Amino acid sequence: MISVDNVAVEFSGETLFSDVSFVINEQDKIALMGKNGAGKSTLMKIIAGIQNPTKGNIRFPKDAVIAYLPQHLLTEDNCTVLEEASKAFGHIFDMRDEIEEINKALETRTDYESNEYMKLIQKVSDLGEKYYALEDINYEAEVEKALAGLGFKRHDFHRPTSEFSGGWRMRIELVKILLQKPDLILLDEPTNHVDIESVLWLEDFLLNKAKAVVVISHDRAFIDxxxxxxxxxxxxxxxxxxxxxxxxxxxxEERRSHQIKAYQEQQKFIADNQAFIDRFKGTYSKTNQVSSRERMLEKLQIIEIDEVDNSSLRLRFPPAPRSGDYPVTAIDLSKNYDDHIVFKNANLSIARGEKVSFVGRNGEGKSTMIKAIMGQIDFEGSCTLGHNAKVGYFAQNQASLLDPDLTVFQTVDEVAKGDIRNQIKNVLGRFMFSGDAIDKKVSVLSGGEKTRLAMVKLLLEPVNVLILDEPTNHLDLKSKDVLKDALLEFDGTLILVSHDRDFLQGLSKKVFEFKEKRVIEHFETIDAFLIRNRIESIKEMDLSK
Structure with missing residues (x-):
């Protein structure tokens, strides 16, 4: 059992939160929620022991193991996959090395009667007792087994972590967590930049193998x-x-309704008593009653109503100009980088107004296919845009491509043409940039703000083919819902790459799966595809044990 006791955090005299207390029990699976800036990540870091609270403390058993997966992974690029995963046993290796160092020191010393010598004897004895009490484990074999169970091939073990995508790096971190067998796992946005198969594996692991879990996530399906x-x-x-x-x-919502009702009743109670005080103040016969009611109002604790984030993205795509019957067609499309084949002889045709999803593990070729459609890479075979196809493209790293030295206003003004230039402030207002916010430098914007700004640029001219590669990264739940509603109303053709199942549901009737160097067309909804995919993934996991 881990206890959070009266924890408070203050920054520059401002209170982020105070008197926070709750208990994390074994097998609890907790979603830590709140609007951006409420202090979720701060509280998680305090529980992890990375940050100290202004007041209060965290209490847990002496031998409790707490594992923390931060929002931004900290894997070192100069390590191989095996070296990084082996850090799970770093404390054991450190203990072994320290025992060896002390034993070497004892061999050279001759001050057998000194206090320093006796302290070294005691220390090596204590360390040895702990070290040799551990199970006799072949640690490298355990690491290799865990890596293989998460989909790494043997030839991957000695590759540097820098060669792997965010989803695979997350798996390396999860291997470290798995091998530590922690009492509590803390996860801060674990599904960002992660493919659907990784998320499904993570769900299965957390439900069936983990003890207590605390997670921060904007992935509604995952946390549900x-x-x-x-x-x-x-x-x-x-x-x-x-x-x-x-x-x-x-x-x-029920709680807030009760709060509003109680608040209104209290305000009426205050108003009635204040009217009595105002009416009879100075009346000798009512002096005691007036004084009593004044003291009562002074001591009254005013009911607070939970804050609601009323800021809301307002998004509507312009009407799509009419395109040809098939805006995107690929025939026998192949792509390889030297000896590495990404996909081979891929065929796809996407009809006017059709909404399709590209899904599959990271590295299987989804973004590569989009680059081929956009004409950004060389390839073998045929890939063509149809008659009058006007493409709007949101790249996976679109937000990071913004010029950090420009302001929000300058970023849009740079690409706006025609009459829209007179309406830039109104357009930015629809995307929650108003007042002084339009003069902020891009460099100081949050990930969500940069994503919204990149989306503004996409909407400045009408298109009939929208290609969106991971558009929901860094967007909160409310903004994702608004974007999804806008895409449902979009009357053009949509190609969507996303790992967010809740976002994908209802958006497409066809799925292109990128798997084992092939592109497989499924005439089914994302729900039907994911049901099959979950079963197949669990079968694969069972076979790998």
């Missing part, structure tokens, strides 16, 4: 599937619900 409890940070306080995220939303 794995959590049985929701802890919300709002207005500097916490609320604890024995429910998953979707149920928590209902309970929160």
């Amino acid at each position: 599937n794995i959590t049985n409890r929701t802890v919300e940070i709002t207005m500097g306080k916490i609320y604890d619900y024995k429910a998953n995220y979707s149920h928590y939303l209902q309970l929160r």
